[in-house]
Amino acid sequence: MSDHYPVAQNQMQYPQTAQNPVPTCSLSALANMAIAGAVIGGSAAAAKNLRRVQQEEIQSREALIDTGKTALSSAVATAAATAAATTVAGVVSHAVADRSCCAWQ
Template sequence: MSNHYPVAQQQMQYPQPVHNPVPTCSLSALANMAIAGAVIGGSAAAAKNLRRVQKEEIQPQAAMLDTGKTALSSAVATAAATAAATTVAGAVSHAVADRGMLRLAVMFGVGTAVLYGLNRWTEDK
């Protein structure tokens, strides 16, 4: 290699520090997760309530109301859990290999807590 470049251009360049802000979810991502939570929770409730209607334990109108309530609660819990998991897992060092498991654990814990709270609140109503 020839030495055609001035000395100033040949100086060592050090890498710039990387700024890794805590990631956040966009509203559309949260909405998509809420829809997924509503579909999954609502489907599980519908299956359970269909069986209860067949056994004549509840009326169809009560089954539909419970299914809707469960779908809505699942949507809220999933959105809250997604936001929390994104924040917590993003704040952990990028060197941690198990961030995926951490994210799932946070989602499970927050989702459970939100559903528990919503169920307790609606029982009192």
């Protein structure tokens, strides 16, 4: 850091790439996000399908199958998006923390 912007020791820390690899989600975190996605997607599908059953557009069995498919696809999509976002965030944080490219060194 330059003398123009004094910073107390240990106030700003820039991780080394070799010591701090790109963060990844644990399996339990991905599972939790998948459950959240399933609950949200499944709830929306259940509400839609309940209305359709009440209006006699579809049978109960069709509504149940559609709700299950939607909940499963929402779970997979949410887990995949979580893993991708975590990886991108880690790569960006390492790129920002790599001070070799910065003019203030």
